[in-house]
Amino acid sequence: MSSWHLEQVDLLAEVKELVALETPTFDVIVRDHVTIRGGLILEHPQTGDYLDRWGLAIALPDDYPTGLPIVREVGGRVPWIADRHVFKDGCACMFVPDAQWKHYPEGMTITEFLNGPVRNHYLAQTHFELTGSWPKAIGDDRGDRSHGPRGRLEYWMEELETASPRVVERFLDYLASDWVSGHRPCYCGSGDPLRRCHASTLALFRNRIGKRLAQDARGAIAYLNSTYRG
Numbered sequence: 001m002s003s004w005h006l007e008q009v010d011l012l013a014e015v016k017e018l019v020a021l022e023t024p025t026f027d028v029i030v031r032d033h034v035t036i037r038g039g040l041i042l043e044h045p046q047t048g049d050y051l052d053r054w055g056l057a058i059a060l061p062d063d064y065p066t067g068l069p070i071v072r073e074v075g076g077r078v079p080w081i082a083d084r085h086v087f088k089d090g091c092a093c094m095f096v097p098d099a100q101w102k103h104y105p106e107g108m109t110i111t112e113f114l115n116g117p118v119r120n121h122y123l124a125q126t127h128f129e130l131t132g133s134w135p136k137a138i139g140d141d142r143g144d145r146s147h148g149p150r151g152r153l154e155y156w157m158e159e160l161e162t163a164s165p166r167v168v169e170r171f172l173d174y175l176a177s178d179w180v181s182g183h184r185p186c187y188c189g190s191g192d193p194l195r196r197c198h199a200s201t202l203a204l205f206r207n208r209i210g211k212r213l214a215q216d217a218r219g220a221i222a223y224l225n226s227t228y229r230g
């Protein structure tokens with residue numbers, strides 16, 4: 001696949017214009033791929049005073065804008081470990097893939113991404129450096145979610161408002177299937193048929209989460225649950 005910017009000349013011009021206007025501490029570097037590089041300046045969420053600066057390089061993938069931009073911290077401050085929400089290759093983990101529909105919705109611009117999820121991620125990283133713990137809330141999301149499969153399970157427990165990993169597993173079983181009869185028992189465990197219980201929740205997430213992603217989440221969480229049960 002060739003990089004998006006060779007064909008979508010207007011989109012590249014828009015990216016350059018938006019970055020120059022809205023995040024002028026960043027530059028757009030166009031080579032074989034497009035990278036946005038610079039310093040993210042953070043202000044204190046309450047006082048508005050200068051708080052921190054993070055050196056970042058954000059690679060726009062070949063399938064941009066569908067594909068999620070890939071964020072790396074370039075100052076060597078954050079170790080590349082799961083406990084700090086960094087993958088083994090140094091890329092930042094800003095949210096679980098199951099929550100991409102919420103944090104990187106279709107139509108989000110690069111500067112909305114920088115000033116939204118990226119800013120929130122590095123506010124949390126600064127908080128961690130200063131205090132040794134994650135903030136409970138950051139933006140409109142939790143700041144203290146785990147990395148990896150456990151983080152995915154936590155995300156789904158919040159979305160489905162359940163404390164039961166088994167409810168999440170049953171929900172993802174249904175979500176990963178092409179079609180589920182409304183006569184089947186609801187995933188929530190009420191004993192009612194789906195059509196008289198949580199059918200609308202299932203329908204809502206069918207629109208948000210593709211089948212492949214649902215199958216992936218189901219696999220990761222079923223595995224996690226099986227290791228709980230021993």
Ligand SMILES: [Zn+2]
Nearest residue numbers: 186188197198
């Ligand atoms: Zn139900």
